[in-house]
Amino acid sequence: MKTLAVMSRKGGAGKTTVAVNLTLAARALGVRAVLADADPMRSAHEVLRGRDEAANLLVETSASKLFALTEASRRAGVELLVIDTPAAPEADVAEAVKVADLCLAVARPTYLDLAAAVLSVAVIQRLGREGLIVLNQCAPSRAGVEPPSVLKAFEALRFAHLPVAPTAMRARMVYQTAFAQGRSVLESDPQGAAAQEVRALFGQVWRRLNGERPAAMSSANDDLARARRGLILAPTA
Numbered sequence: 001m002k003t004l005a006v007m008s009r010k011g012g013a014g015k016t017t018v019a020v021n022l023t024l025a026a027r028a029l030g031v032r033a034v035l036a037d038a039d040p041m042r043s044a045h046e047v048l049r050g051r052d053e054a055a056n057l058l059v060e061t062s063a064s065k066l067f068a069l070t071e072a073s074r075r076a077g078v079e080l081l082v083i084d085t086p087a088a089p090e091a092d093v094a095e096a097v098k099v100a101d102l103c104l105a106v107a108r109p110t111y112l113d114l115a116a117a118v119l120s121v122a123v124i125q126r127l128g129r130e131g132l133i134v135l136n137q138c139a140p141s142r143a144g145v146e147p148p149s150v151l152k153a154f155e156a157l158r159f160a161h162l163p164v165a166p167t168a169m170r171a172r173m174v175y176q177t178a179f180a181q182g183r184s185v186l187e188s189d190p191q192g193a194a195a196q197e198v199r200a201l202f203g204q205v206w207r208r209l210n211g212e213r214p215a216a217m218s219s220a221n222d223d224l225a226r227a228r229r230g231l232i233l234a235p236t237a
């Protein structure tokens with residue numbers, strides 16, 4: 001079994017959006033995926049509770065129960081456990097990081113979100129885990145040209161040697177309308193651009209979970225200092 005923790009210190013960055021869509025993308029590909037809602041706000045539960053398969057799709061849990069839950073899920077034959085976490089103090093989210101094979105730090109391409117993601121990466125490193133930053137709510141590219149805010153975010157993260165998923169999720173209304181219907185964007189609009197980016201992101205995450213080693217996660221403190229410098233040198237629009 002593989003375990004994926006989705007985190008961000010900032011509320012509204014898109015943790016629940018990423019967690020729900022990746023879980024349902026995995027299931028659409030036949031992966032036995034379960035979503036653990038570890039956020040007391042229960043947003044994932046709110047989205048998914050009306051679904052017929054809700055009982056084997058979603059588990060409501062808390063930080064202190066995550067270790068036991070991962071063991072039980074493994075025994076039950078779950079192939080992918082996705083943990084949606086709260087924008088909570090470090091100690092709570094650390095429980096999710098500790099059980100995760102990969103942690104996704106979700107960030108909008110803004111200065112404060114990227115600064116928060118840098119700190120999340122520091123926590124992930126300190127706990128000896130793997131991390132990947134996912135940019136969400138990015139302005140769409142036009143005719144293949146990236147908006148400056150997105151370019152600068154990628155540049156700052158690459159400059160800092162922080163691992164970033166090549167696929168950025170765009171700000172698209174369908175992410176919101178799909179949730180209102182208890183669905184993923186793959187179900188709402190299977191051929192749409194949002195579905196394509198979720199499939200692409202899931203592919204990157206799944207390959208990473210299954211051993212593909214991209215550029216190594218930076219480990220030294222000066223990399224984090226470089227990240228902060230990069231953010232300052234390349235402030236987002």
Ligand SMILES: Nc1ncnc2c1ncn2[C@@H]1O[C@H](COP(=O)(O)OP(=O)(O)O)[C@@H](O)[C@H]1O
Binds near residue numbers: 010012136169
């Ligand atoms: N890529 C996106 N495009 C449009 N709306 C988004 C996107 N990602 C998230 N949202 C919306 O932003 C709000 C916060 O997202 P959510 O996933 O709940 O964040 P978090 O779990 O980090 O607090 C929700 O209303 C959600 O529908």
Ligand SMILES: [Mg+2]
Binds near residue numbers: 015017043085
């Ligand atoms: Mg949430």
